[in-house]
Amino acid sequence: MVTIKQVSELAGVSSATVSRVINNTDTVKEKTRLQVLEAMATLGYRHNTIAASLASNKTHTIGYVVPELHGSFFGAMMAGTEKVLRHANKHMFVVAGHSDEKQEQREIDALLSRRCDALILHVEAVSDDYLINLAAQDVPMVIVNRYIEAIGDRCISLNNEMGGYLATRHLLDAGHRDIAYLSGAMFKADAQTRLEGHKRALAEFGIPYTDALFSEGTFQAESGERCMQAIIDRQVPFTAVACGNDEMASGAINTLRINGWRVPEDISVIGFDNIDFASYLTPKLTTVDYPVRHIGEIAANWLLNQVYGDGRQSLPHILSPSVIVRGTTRNYA
Structure with missing residues (x-):
């Protein structure tokens, strides 16, 4: 088995320098690094990570x-x-x-x-x-x-509670009072606390929370479509939708359009997470930023x-x- 010592001798450097090259540190000059890599290739050296982890007690x-x-x-x-x-x-x-x-x-x-x-x-x-x-x-x-x-x-x-509050507060400040809420799976803590924030914002404006404008999904786009359709089918008036995340918001927007509603001209929609595709939807999605x-x-x-x-x-x-x-x-x- 080829050793680090043999590599160092062929490369004309110390064993410590060979170790630094193996560990890809920034303290080795490029010329020296190339010498070591060439020596490793010539000798067919392959670093034994298992042995190294046993020696250092770190993997x-x-x-x-x-x-x-x-x-x-x-x-x-x-x-x-x-x-x-x-x-x-x-x-x-x-x-x-x-x-x-x-x-x-x-x-x-x-x-x-x-x-x-x-x-x-x-x-x-x-x-x-x-x-x-x-x-x-x-x-x-x-x-x-x-x-x-x-x-x-x-x-x-x-x-997350503050995020849910800010999402609904944004809609309330824009004049909306009948706001649907599409939640992720309620056994998840973030879904629970985002809904709590939604309810807090409604309470501040003296608006009672109603289950008729609530639907539980799975945080996935398909469930956003399904939840939005469930609320539409109840024929309860609403002018805005707060969604548990951006994926559900994208699904909700699709369902709204299928039913003949325009976003945001007829219905406003806000998401949650600010994932990458949120800024590529048409129109671009208003959302709560989750870094x-x-x-x-x-x-x-x-x-x-x-x-x-x-x-x-x-x-x-x-x-x-x-x-x-x-x-x-x-x-x-």
Whole structure:
């Protein structure tokens, strides 16, 4: 087996320099890097990551559990994390928990059994107690899109209640009073708190909340179509729609058009998340900004500091939302 020492001798550099090239650090001159890479190719050297991890007790991998592997929301969040980890020469293992308690637990156990150095958990079905117990085992981890007071120092999320409030408040300030609400699955904490924000905004204007203008979906575009049609079929008047996320908003807009309504001339629509495609719809979607890519970056940077740094970096816990006004909402005369 070819060793680092043999590579260093052929390249005419120290073993430490070879290690820096292998670890892709920025402290090696390009000319030296090329010499080392040429020596590695000549000798057929292949770095033994398993042996290195045993020696250092680090695998340089971060495990990532998300509900699904599809959709712009999770893609943006994972992209933010991957960018940070790639620049730090770390790797990311991604698995899907599918919002199922047993599946989420299995995936977490699988990542830990593969000796991931830390975990980023976007989990929706496991209990708070399960995550509290996991934290008590000194597993380095960040919980995203969820806040648990007992382990709040490990959580980062958006103020979803405020986001739901701002979305409906934007419509109310534009003169709308009959506002439909399309929610994500109500077993999810973010769906619950966004609806709470919606109700708070209505209450401030003295408008009673009514189930006739509410429909529960799944945070996916198809459910936005279905939920919008369900409310239309009830024949309850409305002039605006607040949606649990941008995917549901896009589905709702499609259904409104099929039924002969124009957006925003007849019905105003606001989404939630500000995912990439929101600004490419016609008209462009008014929405609540959820900085998912930034949250992915924050989570990765904090874990890098906790696991490979001095552990002194603090984690911002609750980020504030804002409304991005575009073309799907207008004043109601």
